[in-house]
Amino acid sequence: MSDLKENLKAQIIEQLNLEDLTPADIQDDAPLFGDQGLGLDSIDALEFIVLLDSNYGIKIADPSEGKEIFHSVNTLADYISKHQ
Amino acid sequence: MYFIQHIESITHQDSFQKENIWNELKPLAGENELISPDYKNYIPVAALRRLSTILRMGITAAKACQEKVPAEFDAISVGTALGCLTDTEKFLVTINTVSGDVLSPTAFIQSTHNTIAGQISLDLKNHAYNMTHTQNALSFEVALKDGLLCIDEGKHSVLVGAADEAIPFLERLRGSLIETTYPFTSGATFMVLSGEKGNSIASIRACNVSFSDKHTETQVEQFLEANHCSLQDVDLILEAGFDFKSKAKNHISFPEYTGFYQSASAFAVHMANDWLINHVNDSRILIVNNLELNKLGLTLISRNEVEA
Incomplete structure (x- = not known):
């Protein structure tokens, strides 16, 4: 699971062009969206859907689930491990 | 103006x-x-x-x-x-x-x-x-x-x-x-x-675009005539794609300074504006954009005092 989280962090940085960040800057349980976390926005949410599809072959059938799935690296990794 | x-x-x-x-x-x-x-x-x-x-x-x-x-x-x-x-x-x-x-x-x-x-x-x-x-x-x-x-x-x-x-x-x-x-x-x-002068030094007096194979020099002369001047009244020609060396008092090929990008004539306006700041005796600058064949952009820029 920890390897998955590290991979996810690197992929998030690359996919979202977070040039100033390293994987170590992203906490496993920190919110990815909103002012409390990385400050990602709705376009980034779309990029997450692409990331899950292209890197893990997972399609999100119900976009309304996104808010819960994309909350943090922990929730993303949990969703991937259950659906891959 | x-x-x-x-x-x-x-x-x-x-x-x-x-x-x-x-x-x-x-x-x-x-x-x-x-x-x-x-x-x-x-x-x-x-x-x-x-x-x-x-x-x-x-x-x-x-x-x-x-x-x-x-x-x-x-x-x-x-x-x-x-x-x-x-x-x-x-x-x-x-x-x-x-x-x-x-x-x-x-x-x-x-x-x-x-x-x-x-x-x-x-x-x-x-x-x-x-x-x-x-x-x-x-x-x-x-x-x-x-x-x-x-x-x-x-x-x-x-x-x-x-x-x-x-x-x-x-x-x-x-x-x-x-x-x-x-x-x-x-x-x-x-x-x-x-449309208000403010602290402006220069103005765009006219701009014309043409998509034709008509002789460039003829189009330039007609454009200037429509704006009540001639090549003799132009102090500097900033050009791309057409050589006015023999016709102009001063002549600069602006792609020498911009390199090639198709909208570089916008930078020629910047060059013209700042040229008029430096050359207080100059009044009119013509930008001739003939960067691509059969496409001619003409922009006449003048010092504000001349027209005011």
């Missing part, structure tokens, strides 16, 4: 936020790069990460213009020939190479030509008239004419500009789709135009 209130350029010259760009200009030679300001001073970091060079240049030059004039722009008119090439290339390559059902949205959203003008409006929270023009090497002139019409309609502070960016792929088009011996470069020039 269309007064130039302020003008900013980001190019391969050290031209951004300079008192007079002629203090910095030198003909481009050999390898050269875009001289970028620190974009973080103008664009929030969260937004900057997904903006390509053309968007960074355009937004920054436009915001630097807005900082210099008190009134919000009541029209924004932007010209670009090839648009957001980096994002277009990225999107097309992704279509060809990615095996999923879904494609990255960012490159697609930002690949359209009107992204530049749109992002400027979003960033400035400006809800005024917003238009993008793309007419190959005459994109800037068409955008300029739109801006002049806006002033004719009574708008007071009009942002007119142009931007294009180079990507390595353009080299593959050299000699086939693009005929030039100059290096491919990137550049953005934005200017604030107004």
Whole structure:
């Protein structure tokens, strides 16, 4: 699971062009969206859907689930491990 | 009269936020790069990460213009020939190479030509008239004419500009789709135009575009005649693609300073404006944009005192 989280962090940085960040800057349980976390926005949410599809072959059938799935690296990794 | 209130350029010259760009200009030679300001001073970091060079240049030059004039722009008119090439290339390559059902949205959203003008409006929270023009090497002139019409309609502070960016792929088009011996470069020039003089030094007196194979010199003479002057009254010709050496008092080939991007004639307006600051005895400058065959853009710029 920890390897998955590290991979996810690197992929998030690359996919979202977070040039100033390293994987170590992203906490496993920190919110990815909103002012409390990385400050990602709705376009980034779309990029997450692409990331899950292209890197893990997972399609999100119900976009309304996104808010819960994309909350943090922990929730993303949990969703991937259950659906891959 | 269309007064130039302020003008900013980001190019391969050290031209951004300079008192007079002629203090910095030198003909481009050999390898050269875009001289970028620190974009973080103008664009929030969260937004900057997904903006390509053309968007960074355009937004920054436009915001630097807005900082210099008190009134919000009541029209924004932007010209670009090839648009957001980096994002277009990225999107097309992704279509060809990615095996999923879904494609990255960012490159697609930002690949359209009107992204530049749109992002400027979003960033400035400006809800005024917003238009993008793309007419190959005459994109800037068409955008300029739109801006002049806006002033004719009574708008007071009009942002007119142009931007294009180079990507390595353009080299593959050299000699086939693009005929030039100059290096491919990137550049953005934005200017604030107004019907009120303010502290302006120079004005756009007229602009004309022509898509015909008519003799260039004849068209130039007719344009000047329509504006009550002749080649003898022109102190400097800034030209691309047509040699006026024998006809002009002063003659500069502006691609020597800009390199090749199709909207470089916008930078020639910046060169003209600052030339008139330096040369107090000069009154009229003609920009002849014949960068592409059978496309002719003519812009006449004059010192304000002459017309006032």
